Amino acid sequence: MNSLILRTIAPFLAALMMLFSVFVLLRGHNEPGGGFIGGLIAASALAIYGIGSGVDTVRRAIVVHPNAIAGAGLLMSAVAGLSAMFMGRPVLTGLWWIPVVEGIEIPLSTVLVFDVGVYFVVLGSLASIALTLEEGD
Amino acid sequence: MRKLLLPATALAAAALFTSAAAAAPTGDLRAEAMMPGSTPFTPWLTVLPILIPLLGAALTMMLRHKVTWQAPIAMAAVGLATLFGFLLFAEVAVNGPLIMAAGNWLPPFGIVMTVDRLGALFVVATAVVGLAGLIYARRDIDESRTRFGFYTFYCLLIAGVCGSFSTGDIFNLYVWFEVFLVSSFGLMILGGEKLQLDGAVKYGVLNLIATTIFLIAVGLLYGFTGTLNMADIRAVIAASDGAPVATVGALFVMAFAMKAAAFPMHFWLPASYHTPRVVVGAIFAGLLTKVGVYALLRVLVMLFGAEGELFYPLIGWLGVFTAIMGGMGALAQTNLRRMAAFLVVSGIGVMLVGLGLGSSAGLTGAVVYAVHSILAMMGLFLAIGLAERFGGGATAAGADIYARSSLVAGLFLVFGFAAAGLPPFSGFWPKLMLVQASLETSGVLGIAGVVAIILSGFLTTVTAGKAWALTFLKPAAERGPAPVAAAAEAVSVPRSGQAAVVLLAALVLLLGLVPQLVIVPAEEGVAGLLDPSLYITRVLEAH
């Protein structure tokens, strides 16, 4: 892809989309969103980055192979499910920890870890395909 | 990546150490919606044979560039799954159905993993052949296939199959079906040869149709019953007298019969099983069709109860044709793998005959046959894989394996005769049980069942004998003027591969000599299907 405009704005667009994907991921528990759609957006971000700046740049930027990200996501989700074992709860029971930092409640939970895992799996898998396809051209 | 991982681990750790806070705010509500008390370790046995291979898949995926780590990770995961599978089997044998309400949500609202005698039996069989396949794979799978996820797919396949046998939720069953379908598709295309791709297309498309029909049926069933929990579905169907579930039942039968490769929905199996690496064909032959049979048992017999009986004769007749067609197909083949693929189909027919009889004896026979088939078909494919190393892929071409490795030749014969139902191997007992059960059934189906089982046994005997004589006994010299002897010397059969097949052969012989090992759990498992009151009580009155 030789469009100068795209090459220029792709990094910014990708960064913005990445940020947005995290936002969508985190707000998912209460508003429309979540790991799945977040991962989709993030993968699109990488795809756009790849089109604009070249696949190699993207691969360098994310350090590890996208498949490894997907694997890590599955690992996170599974571990989030298993962690309940140590608390005497059944598999995938949501364990919550809501610390108050300067008056703001920050709800943290294994459920969130699980959702982040979903995010990574979708991100990794789709990005892997997208980047490979882009390389093929 | 490390940057991303760190916060995640921190989060997980934080959540771990502070979950005590969780119980505080909404105590009363919790009592309404969640299971009381803390969960001991035992119920975890229901999910560990799934979660550990899943972790194995995740780890192999993460460490994809560490080619040498892949096999040990997978081996450790499936090994642990086997261990927990056996513990699960023992626990269920002593204390009856074991449940775990995922997310701690009160049944039937969450997903309840429920393992009864039947499920536990299949989980153990799955784990054992899974392990045997991995042992074989160590020396059979090249670096490129390893790099492109052989072990990841393999672990997922085991997780999916174990999940199917362990779940107490019909939609969750669909999910596990998808897991093993997609991972099996991945295994099928690894290597990417033309023939393989042709097989994979047929396999993928037809199985996707089957899985979609299954999904539609689940949706319709939810519409009728308003629940997805199996125990609850059974209770609702039993309570609503004459629920209009005939079409839904027909869809389930079609979907599972397709998965099981029943005639005339078996096309995908002989079209594809011979194309990938032999260990892949083997694990498919061992496990996948049997999941279809298991699902038929679970859904039609347990969930539908009396409503399902409408379909028994249909399934029985499908079985009759499948058994005979499979046997005929096997005899028609000159390629050993294709022959074995048709033998898988033939065996499915025998199981379906048992299912179609609908009697306790018939169902028990079908279950015992399924366990036998898991071991024997896996072993048969792997033995053929060993034989192929001697150039014995086709029956017409003599490879003189009998003289060059009597062990390999003997192993093939063990599985061939086991498939034919000859004593003293594992296939004899279920065939005996099913012939008896057929004879006890009045009507044409009973007679047809006997004929089908005996005829398929006969055809399989001829097939095995013919293949053995032509491939294993026949000297290579008769093949043509070119002496193959020089190449023959160079054949090396990896010890690990042989060990895996010997293990399976030993099991096939063991079950032939001590049939009680399977018959008793199968009988109790079937009793639990026919009268699932304990299952239902365990699930619905868990609190």
Place this chain on the structure above:
Amino acid sequence: MTVPADLMLWVALAPFGAAALAPTLVHKLGAKAGWILAIVPAALFLGYASMIPEVSHGATLRAGVDWAPALGIRYAQLIDGLSLTFALLVTGIGTFIVVYAGGYLKGHHHQGRFLSFLLLFMGAMLGLVVADDLISLFVFYELTSITSFLLIGFDHTREPARRAAVQALVITGGGGLALLAGLILMRMVSGETSVAGLLASPDVLREAPAYTAIFILVCLGAFTKSAQVPFHSWLPNAMEAPTPVSAYLHSATMVKAGVFVLMRFAPTLDDTALWHTVLPLFGGATFLTGVILGIRQTDLKQILAYTTVASLGLLVMLTGLGTQYAVAGAVAYLFAHALFKGGLFMVAGCIDHETGTRDIRLLGGLAGKMPVTFVAALLGCLSMAGLPPMIGFVAKEVMYDGVWQIGGVSVATIVAVAGNALMFCIALSLLLPFFKKPGEMPKKPHEGYPSLWLGPIVLGGVALGSALMLETTVHALIGPMTGAVLGEAVELHLHLWPTGLYPPVVLTLVTVGAGLVLFALYTVVRGGVGAALDAIGWGPDRGFDQLLGALIGLCVRVTHLVQPGLMQRYVTTTFVLLAIALLAPIAIDGLPALSLPSDLSEPQYFVVIASAIAGLWIVIIAKSRLVAIVSLGVQGVMVALIFMLYGAPDLSFTQFMVETLSVIILALVMTQLDLEIEDHRLKGHMIKDATIALACGLGFAIVLYGVVQQPLDLRLSDFYMTYAYDIAHGRNVVNVILVDFRALDTLGEIAVVMAAGLAILALLRLGPLARSEPSDSTMTATRKASSGEVTS
């Protein structure tokens, strides 16, 4: 002192242990291993011999343990006159066979394997004859077939050996399956699981409606195993096996398993018109066929094999006649035959071993060169010819007695005399190699090792001794066995030397006379029979090949029909079945009450649905596949719109995404892979496809409509709504369902996503897509490959 039956139950398994040890033993000790391994059958023989006193006094010894209690199957043994005599033959002859095999295969690099198979067979045969439980009887019965298969194919480099092995497996294995069905029927009809139980209530089977079925099935099993016409051809072919196998399995023991089964169940199955007709008919035919085919042979083993077929026919015929003396004749003859035929086979092997040929036209003058072998042969041939003072003579006398008592000069009598005369002639011809002028023999003959002549000489000696001590023989073996077959104790009075000119003696004289005449014309008869048979040119042996060929041909044709390798056919079949699955229950149960939804009257719904239908119509009629794909997308978008109109934006958005992506990906695949864009289906084909699609769609619509009209149970959604925020801390119920209520599903689904990603990656990187040249489309590749799916 009697060895307790409980002990023998386990000791009887010793041959299996010995079989496991044999290869190692041979490896360590070489040919001497035969002598050591022979201890096992010898010890077993002594153990069973110790039971003779009790059994001869009418006792039945039983022992057993549960094997598969869930099925009511036991590992149990029953020792009565029948099983004891058989057990003694199996172990006694087995002892000498093991010794003999040690010498015969001396230096053969697979001798260990051979002895192992032989001992496996011995264990199986022993287990069969002493079995009490009906199913364990069958297990051992099949094991004898399997070990026989292995032993016939032992000399695997020879094509005839391989063919013979498969033939034996097919015929005896197929018969075994029939026997299994028969045994199961017996169990069901009688409610008895053991032989002893059946024998205790002998009439229960005869009077059952299933009697005919049981009889036919048991006969199929017995006739195939005991090589009755027309199933006999496997037995002469089985001579491809090394001679110890021929001597042991295919003359003395295994082939008698069929006769054994008939005798075992005779008390419960005989005395019916069927029994008295079918058995003598097949037996008699086999008897004559065997001797006629036998007389034309020139190979020692073939001669012996065909006379074995004949003898088996004789046994079946006598068993079928079923009178006391007929059965006694069968028993005596069975005993005599095992001894002389086992011995003669070993002699034949010995001659083969020492001279390098078995052709009686070449052999000659061996009496002086192999004196011990000659004595053994003489004893065997005398017994076979039915001449005094051998047990074979006694057997023939009793048999003539039995046949004569039934109807004087009857068909049975004529068959018996004619067959025996031919047998007499053949027996004499077997002595020719010792006297006549020798031809060109490959080796210079000399006496064989002791291990080679010990067996035949002892068996010959027993054949002589048992006749000389006839009273003891009758008391210990023949009497109790006859009693067991008849189902009642009998008093038999047999004597070796005739005391007057009774009808049997006259028949014997006729037999000997006719036999001598035949022998005088031996070469002429042999040539004449040979020429006649060649003129016919067809026999069951060729018939077997034709049948098997036809069966395989049929299988190939049917498989081609069912599994043509055409994806299109598979998919069409699948959807036709789907349509049936959807519509058939509706056809049976009737339509659900259909009332058109009121929403349809509102214009926006009407427009959306009309557009969707228009899209589908284009899909059906489109000539270009790309157009069809896009039109399908239109329909999908309309569905998304419907979701939107019903107030489900999430769902609508997802549906929209999925549809867009599908269209893009499908279009990409079509163009990138250079697939055929044009749809070349004929009109009729398209109409067919459209009909199937419409039927499926109609079915789904009706079913869905039925579901919608049911009151929807909202328990689940209510629960989720109620607790999503309060317990699971989430206001977005959809997300809470995904990550908490049904998180396990999500876990599975992300595994699917991961696997799918990996699979696509593997396809892109490893597959032919990665290296495909544009001209070679996957579609044509599919077609090419698919044609190879069945043909191979």
